[in-house]
Amino acid sequence: MPHIEPRNPEHNPLYIIKKCQQEKRPVFIAGPMVRYSKLPFRSLVREYNTDIVYSPMILAREFVRNETARLSDFTTNNFDTPLIVQVGVNNVTDLLRFVEMIHPYVDGIGINCGCPIKEQTREGIGAALMSEPDLVANMVHAVKEKYGDKVTIETKIRIHKDLNETISFVKKVEAAGVDFITVHGRTRTTRSSxxxxxxxxxxxxxTVSVPVIANGDCFSLKDAYDIAEYTNCEGVMAVRGILANPTLFAGFDKATWGSIEKFWEYSTAYGLPFRLIQHHFSCMLDPQLPKALYKDMMDCKNLIELLDWFDDNFILKRSGEEGFGTAVEIQYRQQRTLHI
Incomplete structure (x- = not known):
């Protein structure tokens, strides 16, 4: 077995929450995104005032039984912290096995009780757990009974149509020992619009005394402060907003050009499938590029073609070059500026 350095206690989410309270500001959190909150993106948002970052949801049943799933679903390094891994799980046994395998590599574990995707709810995970408060409480209790303060555990929930159910749910998981709760302010059927x-x-x-994180409709730094002030929550989680603008918590109103350059660096250094890289750039640049130019980017068929396209149209600096990662506005090549 490789030697594993113990996690820095200052990277524990509860420590960070207290630290931010002392700074009189909310905790800034990048939430879990299927496929998209992988190591390169997590590394990027940490450079822009994001305090805590989540992994994509990992299915506990697959992870504990399949080495291929473990290798493909979870990648990290010594700089990937503070990190909370989100788990899709519907029984105590799988959760305890999952925690045993992964807890030395993360700073917290979040149980997904809110994902509304039908494939997940049919398996009894994600939002299906919203109607299983006793099961969720049992899972939380089992982890805390075995690991105590060694493992920080969170539940991410949506609200019920009848808020009395939501109140009953959070009271049960709090009594079971959950360390903090994230609440998405929509039901499992509410559209994001x-x-x-x-x-x-x-x-x-x-209702509860543990820290609460507010999730939903955070698209700017002002949103984060407004949401925290209105709800009195300890932190704010951005998902769609930070996917489009990884610099959100640093106060920029759109993805900076420097963040584009840094994402190129992280995604090629750490490895990410071409289509995921292309999708990240589409989210970051869709509001900023002329439509014809945006279409050209989306027509690229492989990573080399995409990189050549960037170099043909923009001044794309590499790590080590003066000014790398610092530009705010898009750095068009001179000939392109004539056609904007």
Whole structure:
């Protein structure tokens, strides 16, 4: 077995929450995203005032039984911290096995009780757990009974149509020993186009004594402060907002050019499939590029073609070059600026 350095206690989410309270600001958190919150993206957002970052959800059953799943689903390094790994799980046995395998490599473990994707809910995970408060409480209790303070555990939930159910749910998981709770202010069937219910999140915050993180509709640094002030939550989680703008918590209103250069560096150094790299750039640049140029980017068929396209149209600096990662506005090549 390789030697594993113990986790830095200052990277524990509860320590970070207290530290941010002393700084009189909310904790800034990048939430879990299927496929997209992998190591390169996590590394990027940490450079822009993100305090805690989540991994994509990992299916406990596959992870504990299949070495290939372990190798493909979870990649990390010594700089990938503070990190919370999110797990999709529906029984105590799989969760305890999962925690045993992964807890030395992360700073916290989050149980997904909110993902509304049908493939997940059919398996009894994600939002399906919203109707299984006793099961979730049992899973939390089992982890805390075995590991105590050695493992920080969170539950990420959505709200119920009947908020009394939500209140009952959070009271049960709090009594079971959960360390903090993240609340997405929508039900499992609420479309993302419908505003998040911050009154419901505020109600949860008033109900429990553990820290509460507000999730939903955070697209700017101002949003983060406004949401935290309205709900009185200890932290704010961004998901769609930070995917489009990894520099959100640093106060930029759109992805900076420097963040584009840094993402190129991280994604090629650590490795990421071409289509995922292309998708990240599409999210970051869609609001900023002329439509024809954006289409050209999306027509690229492989990584070399995409990199050549960037070099043909922009001044794309590499790590080690003066000014790398510092530009705010898009660095068009001179001939391109004539056609904007």
């Amino acid at each position: 419908i505003p998040a219910n911050f009154d419901a999140i505020k109600l949860v915050k008033e």
